[in-house]
Amino acid sequence: MGIVVVGTVAFDTVETPFGKGEDVLGGSATYFSTSASFFTDVSLVAVVGEDFPEEHVSFLRSREIDTDGLVRIPGKTFHWTGRYGYDLNEAQTLDTQLNVLMEFRPDLPPRYRETEVLFLANIDPELQLEVLDQVKSPKLVACDTMNFWISSKPAALKEVLRRVDIVIINEGEARQFTGEANLVKAARQIMALGCKRLVIKRGEYGVLMFAGDSIFAAPAYPLESVFDPTGAGDTFAGGFMGYLANTGDFTEDGMRQAIVFGSVMASFNVEDFSLDRLKSLTYPEIEERFRHFRALTRFQGLAADGQDV
């Protein structure tokens, strides 16, 4: 199965304790689609302005991402400025220039409307709803969001959360959205809105996945050098959804595998600025790190319970 994704394609200006990138390629849909393209066919719905260089579009095409849904309109491309301190888990947004995002009305190419898997990456929830309305009968729909939209468009965001199968959100945003400090309780509150499954991203502490009464916890891959966490969440989501679309296995076991592939992809992305690490990444490297991941989390059961399963 292929995936359709709507989200931002952006210029980012990012400062971390290890350096600064000015007007570098970023955006939720850019990270997502690049990551997912290692696993399946991806079709991109997004908007850029006249200032967006053709070389970035060529890069997306080089990953075989379908860019027919990437439109260019008069004006400037969405621009995000953020900073990370030594705690690389939480980005501080310094400035958000919506620019062409304010004019954008998505109109999906006919073949995009038939997609079986849809990802509503971080973008205005009203645009997420417009895309959701155009897709005919998807088998799996997931979404992401962030503090900016939680504060500015809470009603539209609630409607999105009600209509998707899986919500992927980071821990700070889960707490902000619910006003609940305890993550397990926050998860219950979000799921009460209607989604069957919730994935909470916790930066270097890994991921929690909730579904019914089951909770799955995966660590983040312990890296010696983390340069730029920008896009880690979207890259995670790309690996997670890309793997699911590739296998079509939406069972609990399939979801757990997908969580680890997502975590593997995010671990590569943070090793360099912008999408630089994803640009040089190969599939054998992904598999190798997946094996390390398995070793990292392997331990035996209690003797009293018999053999480890």
Ligand code: AMP
């Ligand atoms: P993350 O995976 O959460 O680190 O997402 C980082 C990306 O989100 C950056 O490349 C930004 O361009 C993009 N971004 C930042 N703010 C917003 C926003 N309000 N809506 C959509 N995308 C955003």
